[in-house]
Structures are given as C-alpha cells and as structure tokens.
Amino acid sequence: MALSALSAGSALWGNFEEIDTMPTGGSVDTIVTSLLNKLTIVQNQVGYVQFNILSFDELLKTASRCKKPLTKEEIAFIESIFYGDPRKYGFFGERTVPQLTVVTPKKDVVYVDKTGHFLMKGAATEKYAQIKRLIGKDLVLTSGVRLPVKQLLLFVKKIANAGGDLRVASNSIAPPGFTFHSVGDFDIGKVGLGQYNFTEKFQETDVFKKLHDGGYIAIRYTANNIFGVRYEPWHIKVTGGFETA
Numbered sequence: 001m002a003l004s005a006l007s008a009g010s011a012l013w014g015n016f017e018e019i020d021t022m023p024t025g026g027s028v029d030t031i032v033t034s035l036l037n038k039l040t041i042v043q044n045q046v047g048y049v050q051f052n053i054l055s056f057d058e059l060l061k062t063a064s065r066c067k068k069p070l071t072k073e074e075i076a077f078i079e080s081i082f083y084g085d086p087r088k089y090g091f092f093g094e095r096t097v098p099q100l101t102v103v104t105p106k107k108d109v110v111y112v113d114k115t116g117h118f119l120m121k122g123a124a125t126e127k128y129a130q131i132k133r134l135i136g137k138d139l140v141l142t143s144g145v146r147l148p149v150k151q152l153l154l155f156v157k158k159i160a161n162a163g164g165d166l167r168v169a170s171n172s173i174a175p176p177g178f179t180f181h182s183v184g185d186f187d188i189g190k191v192g193l194g195q196y197n198f199t200e201k202f203q204e205t206d207v208f209k210k211l212h213d214g215g216y217i218a219i220r221y222t223a224n225n226i227f228g229v230r231y232e233p234w235h236i237k238v239t240g241g242f243e244t245a
C-alpha cells in the first residue's frame, strides 16, 4: 500500500489501540485540554498511520498550517513532561529517547498491512514474523512504532481521563521519551477481542498461551514490577531494558 493512501483514513484503527474514554470532568488543566484538541486535529490532518511516526518538528509545522499553532506554554509543558523526571509522579521506567525532536526515517520502518502500524526494521520485524508464523490469522498487531508525538497524544489523553493526575496516567502509559515503542517494542492481540486485548483478558486467550508456552515472548512489565507500570501481557519486548520474564 502506498504511503499516501495510508494517510487518508483515521477512524479505521484508533479504536483498537487504547481504551478510549472521554474525560470525566474535574480539574483537567486548560493546557492539557487544548493540547489534546490540537494533537487530535493534527492526527486527523496527517492520518492515523502517519501520526505514529510524526516528528515533533512536523507536529509544530502541521499545527501551524491547521491554524492551531502550539503556544509557548504548551511547548514548555511538553518539554517539562519529556525532559523532566517522571519518578516524581511515580513512573520508574527507563528513558528510551534522548531528544524530543528525534526523527525516524521512513526507510527504517515497515508498514504492517491492514494494521495501521509500523514496525522497526530488523529485530522487531523478525520477531513479529516469528510470532505471526506461530499464531497465523488470529494474530493482530495492535500498536507498533510510536514516536514521542504519538506517545504524547496517548499520554495527554490519559491525563485528561485521569482528571489531571499524572500519577494515575503514568500507571497505564509511559510518558513520551520513556516508551520502548519508540525503539522497537510492539503490542499484539487476538483478532476479534478488540479493546479487551488491552486487559488481562488477553492472557486467557489461546494466542497468549501459545506464545508464552513456546517461550516466544518476554514481557517488558511483569506483574508487580518495580517501574510503576501496570502488567501488560500484550506488550512484546524487542530490545534493551533490564527486565525479562
């Protein structure tokens, strides 16, 4: 599929990535609300697929083109989240991306047909192919490469859903700069399970059992891990990090 065609639709895939709930009200900061709004506008503009690998500079340019330029305060907020120490709100994961402005060339990623997601060329695509051979048509890639801008959107959504509470938000999603999705990890699920792929229900599926029993997967965040991240049996570790299971 040509990349230009990929940027067309956006509603096709988003539902299967995260449990999408609307903010429940309460004390969500105006910066969070306006950032969520602007990031969503840019995602609609560039398309769901391309947004996964959009760089920060492209975000700024596209937002301006959409007449929704990011304010100084919004950029300062993003920088404080990206470069700040997330341990102060209970997230103890490792930094994976040193610079907010990181660019991942298109030649370094592979689009996985019909999924809405990219994988990093090399170890990630090899691991995915291995898993795909074992599971076959029941396997779905639910999330692949996410650069800091995409991770920022997911994180800001969680903050909004958590009524502005960074501690609650970072328990279920890593802040931008701290996700292994930026460097190769990916999420998998069982076809037809939809949003339940992001719950412990996934662990009860034959897909998970086959992979686990076969020793094909190493879980990045095991139950009761010390990093303050929820247990994620759907997350496939590809590179780096110091936790194996």
Ligand SMILES: [Zn+2]
Pocket: 143, 181, 185, 186, 187, 232, 234, 235, 236
């Ligand atoms: Zn993941």
